[in-house]
Amino acid sequence: MAADSKPAARAAENTSSFGFDTMQVHAGTAPDPATGARTTPIYQTTAFVFEDADQAASLFNLQTFGNIYTRLTNPTTAVFEQKIAALENARAATAVASGHAAQLVAFHMLMNPGDHIVASRKLYGGSITQLGVSFKRFDWHTTFVDPDDINGFAAAITPRTKAIFVESLANPGGVISDIEALASVAHKAGIPLIVDNTMATPYLCRPVEWGADIVLHSATKFLGGHGNSMGGVIVDSGLFDWGQNDKFPHLSQPSPAYHGLTFWETFGDMAYAVACRAISLRDLGPAISPFNAFMILTGMETLSLRMRKHCDNALAVADFLSKHPKVDWVSYAGLKTDRYHALAQKYLPKGAGSVFTFGLKGGYESGTKFVENLQIFSHLANIGDTRSLVIHPASTTHRQLSPEQRQSAGAGDNVIRLSIGIEDVSDLIKDLEKALAAA
Template sequence: MSDDRQLGFDTLQIHAGTEPDPATGARQVPIYQTTAYVFKDADHAARLFNLEEVGYIYSRLTNPTVAALQNRIAALEGGAGAVCCSSGHAAQIMALFPLMGPGLNIVASNKLYGGTVTQFTQTFKRFGWSAKLVDFDDPAAVEAAIDDNTRALFCESLANPAGVPTDIPAMAAIADKAGVPLVVDNTAATPYLCNPIEMGATLVVHSTTKYLTGNGTVTGGAIVDSGKFDWMASDKFPSLSQPEPAYHGITFGAALGPMAYTFHGIAIGLRDLGMTMNPQAAHYTLMGIETLSLRMEKHVENAQQVAEWLEADPRIDSVSYAGLASSPYHARGKELFPKGAGALFTVGVKGGYDACVKLVDSLKLFSHVANLGDTRSLIIHSASTTHRQLSPEQQEAAGAGANVVRISIGTENAADIIADLDQALTAATA
């Protein structure tokens, strides 16, 4: 937008990163369903390929619809730039790709989505990378885990599945002391509830599949760079601080300043890994973001009511939700997430594993799916699905024990959500 006033979140989620289409005047961002773009002449093509000029080359790298989404997400997160890709898991690989190399490691929270734990502890080995999973509620343990080969700290703002809020400022201070970036997955909170960059994070990743799109239609991921990390301050990050042979010796950190990491993500990450977001997915996500604040307010309002009702129900052993006054994370949640503790939490059901399975099978309004952040209320038994590959000890640490179900509260009427849980609990604990 041409007006550089500081706009409010509700305005940015509709307008940031977009202008009326210059060719047609179309108000909504068009879906630029094209593979390639015509160069003005040979010199123009050469400048683009040399990173001397910004423009469109090939849709594996850049696409106007995807670019609009990148700009909007960067604006909402307060970042210098963003790169969108094909999924949240792709975003994690792409976020770490410029930082890592064989023999290097990250220190990550042990409270993570089960698929992320598997990616970090198993798939990373194929790259020669490793991950140390540590309790991020113990800053001393985090500091102790960092060594000369550590290149990043990684956590989730609201940990999946239990909705546990991470003390991002404390982790940012530890990362700064170690001279490494803090990477925060902000999927479950969204930039409406949490701004990790304001709290000191270097990079923010998203599964845009979830709340940003909000309608369960497309997969996608995003990496947002704060633009504040000095990649030239040490030799830890040669991809950004040393000459890049694939681009005639350009040093991204020196040549591109605050946009170095973002340009590297496009020019190297998307070029070589090919984890491209398609323009139709970007279009759906842009439309979803237009109502993000409205949806998140309703998600949080419903989640609070449902969590309070469940906590009072004698058929329930426990509810892990930072919005509850009884939660050990309540004070941290109020401080770091003043608009609400999200809409993702876990519930311990009396009767254990069997009761959880019966509960899932007895629900009618809820959808039993491996997703979260939809307008529909969703449920899953994490121990037998999303966290199935983890050991029982890892499941417990992640908040996904055998007696626990994960609930993603939607935007339906709260009374209807509660009624569905009530009848299903009756069936599950009979």
């Protein structure tokens, strides 16, 4: 069933000596064995024919790696999983339908009713709602902590805590998590550190190399990069010891779903990735479309090229805004004056990403007028596109939160979020100048 777990590991090993630009093109890929096609084909099929009854039984028993049903595995999706595992320097990966689906599947494999998560309070607004509201219906509970307060994470851990969850580079506020310090806190408590690396991408930051155990992506964003395909992925470092305590019985104890098979004992450093697929993805069902996996794969081949341009443009735009009289503040770690600049130098030395926020003088109404007067920037709820994007979080992505929650999440009434694209930066600055004048 977990056809891609071993190949994902091999992809990481076989390309480990290559540079990032080479890996993003070649990791996990090979000419199609049936046709010789050099680009990974789209295997647009729901199911796969078994060789015989014995092979079918071994697949369903997890004794053989192979394809059964596209909700579980698909050759196109497998290449996507192999590539992201290699780029994150991790053991294996499981792809799903969206970034939110990745969070759901990732936590489902760890949690029981009554269990607890400690999370940064500076997260994407939808993640705050998912963890703080929707997860309560599973009787999963979250304590949100100031991401700058490392001791606060340690203090919030209880005997029922199953993970610490942060974003490497927070959306929308640009907060950079101290991954190494948080990994130390998590591991002292015998729990994994889960890092959403959507905004940074593995080109700018590899959380596994700083101690993260699980890395999540909304592949809809920078990995795909063109705003045309939904997807998410769960990346397993392979480094966490799931048998060190009794906190993770779904992994360390016999599974009733597979005749008493123990994932940690059977699959070792691939246990979490295999279990996410064989249990959580199988039963919850948020499968990625093979077509979307193909589109994201295509985008990933130019990831580093796009991220370099994104970061160069973002730094120039942030510098312009920081000097504008109608701008109250700019939160971009690439600026030397930013409070997170030192952490950016440590964790994101190639650039501080392309998404950041700034505060307009004038508040809520000025924010809505500003976004309505932009021409090049598209006003929509997404990030990570080749096009430059803008949104007023208080009236859109964070609207479901209370004013206090919005302020805490870095999405107050005067906040504007920009996702800087790869256009000519001079054109972007001219567009912003006109909108600022109108606001």
